[in-house]
Amino acid sequence: QSAPLQVLDFLSADPSLSSVDFLTPCHSTPFHSHLHRPDVTMRFLDCSPLLEALRNLEGMNFSIVHGIEEEDMFFKDDFSFVKSRYLKGTARWPSHFVTKSDVTEELKDFFFENGYKLCASFFHTHESKMTVYCLL
Secondary structure: OOHHHHHHHHHHHOOOOOEEEEEOOOOOOOHHHOOOOOOOEEEEOOOOOOEEEEEEOOEEEEEEOOOOOHHHHHHHOHHHHHHHHHHHOOOOOOOEEEEEOOOOHHHHHHHHHOOEEEEEEEEOOOOOEEEEEEEO
């Protein structure tokens, strides 16, 4: 599975890169350990466990709260997730998106309609590729 490293090599060589959002499964990309560009803002889906602090006599304990992580929301309905984040939300549009190739056609069309093009695609597994979309 060399695609995550190939994606980061591709991004680090792209002079138009200013920000990138990874819409990929949690921990599937090495992130800052391979892209040494302090001028680039990187964001990935939040996979943090939903914790709630519970106080007891011994101090602070944590328990998992029922809820849905960003990763789960994205893979449940990728188009609605991205639309709500970038059209309705406050998230800034990045110069690049990284996804797995199995995103919906609706999401691919959304990227194209909003000024992105498919810049690169890298073999990931026998079932998918990792793709990079960048602003025109």
